[in-house]
Amino acid sequence: xxxxxxxxxxxxxxxxxxxxxxxxxxxxxxxxxxxxxxxxxxxxxxxxxxxxxxxxxxxxxxxxxxxxxxxxxxxxxxxxxxxxxxxxxxxxxxxxxxxxxxxxxxxxxxx
Ligand SMILES: [Zn+2]
Numbered sequence: 001x002x003x004x005x006x007x008x009x010x011x012x013x014x015x016x017x018x019x020x021x022x023x024x025x026x027x028x029x030x031x032x033x034x035x036x037x038x039x040x041x042x043x044x045x046x047x048x049x050x051x052x053x054x055x056x057x058x059x060x061x062x063x064x065x066x067x068x069x070x071x072x073x074x075x076x077x078x079x080x081x082x083x084x085x086x087x088x089x090x091x092x093x094x095x096x097x098x099x100x101x102x103x104x105x106x107x108x109x110x111x
Pocket of ligand 1: 024025026027028031049050051052055057
């Protein structure tokens, strides 16, 4: 049995409710699901929402809710463009896509 990865999730407070955002380094985008009653330090699990055919997260993954809110990390990574997504779906992982995939969210000072 393969142990599923555990990724940090960030609470995103929106007018229509709270969401949990998880950075997927394989799809190079923020996956999103309803946060329900989740609070920082809670651990949850989700099914994969990945479009990247080579993503190991497609089988699902664990999420640990971070103390940092989504607003504090969202600008620390750059999501794939439509063209990048086409390349990822086609399995064309060139150095530019590899660099996007190497990004990891980090907490930034909110000024
Ligand atoms: Zn993904």
